[in-house]
Amino acid sequence: MQQGTPWWVTATLMAFTAILSNQLAVRRERAKAAADFMGGWRKRFSDAVASICDSASKHYSQADDVKNTHSSSCLINNNLKRIGSIRSEVEFVDSANAKRFRDAYHNLHYVITGSADFEDVNRNIRPPGDPIFESIRNSEEALMKASKAKLKPKDV
Amino acid sequence: MASEFVYKVASEFSRYPGGRLRSHGEFSGQAFREDVVLSLLHAHDKIIFDLSGSAGYSSGFLDEAFGELGAIFGVSEVRRRIKLIATDDAEAIEIAWERIKDASHEANKG
Numbered sequence: 001m002q003q004g005t006p007w008w009v010t011a012t013l014m015a016f017t018a019i020l021s022n023q024l025a026v027r028r029e030r031a032k033a034a035a036d037f038m039g040g041w042r043k044r045f046s047d048a049v050a051s052i053c054d055s056a057s058k059h060y061s062q063a064d065d066v067k068n069t070h071s072s073s074c075l076i077n078n079n080l081k082r083i084g085s086i087r088s089e090v091e092f093v094d095s096a097n098a099k100r101f102r103d104a105y106h107n108l109h110y111v112i113t114g115s116a117d118f119e120d121v122n123r124n125i126r127p128p129g130d131p132i133f134e135s136i137r138n139s140e141e142a143l144m145k146a147s148k149a150k151l152k153p154k155d156v
Numbered sequence: 157m158a159s160e161f162v163y164k165v166a167s168e169f170s171r172y173p174g175g176r177l178r179s180h181g182e183f184s185g186q187a188f189r190e191d192v193v194l195s196l197l198h199a200h201d202k203i204i205f206d207l208s209g210s211a212g213y214s215s216g217f218l219d220e221a222f223g224e225l226g227a228i229f230g231v232s233e234v235r236r237r238i239k240l241i242a243t244d245d246a247e248a249i250e251i252a253w254e255r256i257k258d259a260s261h262e263a264n265k266g
Contacts, residue, residue: 070172074172074211074212077211077213077214078212080212080247081211081245081248084247084248085244087247088246102250105247106251106254109215109247113215114214114215115216116176116177116216117180118175118176119176119184120177120181121180122179
């Protein structure tokens, strides 16, 4: 009788191939889902940062915002808190980048809300050349740059 | 062991904490430190400040409310007596501790 490949070797190879193929497909799906999530996250994050920096600049330069200092500052505080919440959805792969990001966020927070007149109901409009506007822009840039580091969704 | 007194800032002080100084308006960091924090520290050995549920804290408020404690007591004593928690605002806690450390450092230099 002619000896061929035993049937169980063929069966084992087929099973192994099916399992491997399934595992690779699952891994691809997960990587795609993570990449999609990060794309959406970066958009939400950059929109939120841009919006808050615009609000902050208006807060210090527009007569209406100065008149409604309390509501304008509350809105900014709340939106800064929201940025913190968006940030908590991801984690940095490298801890040095996490620290860079945290420092940049705290700096932006301080530049916008740390000034003595931030919530002073008797404050005046700041003139267009006031250094705070450049500080806000620089802090925004630093934070956006820090957010470009390698990140991943927190639950992956 | 002495029990820890819990103070919920949003429900017992304000959901909308104000700015740095009293002269800036209601619910300022200065008012919080002078009227709430220092009185509580006088009455209790250990206090937990729960920062959850507010509409957000400005750096000025956190600096004045908690940062100044670093200058008054020193960071190690503040760490021993105060705990800051928040279920929804981890950044506020980080900023507050940064200000406490900075103020303590500044006071030691001066």
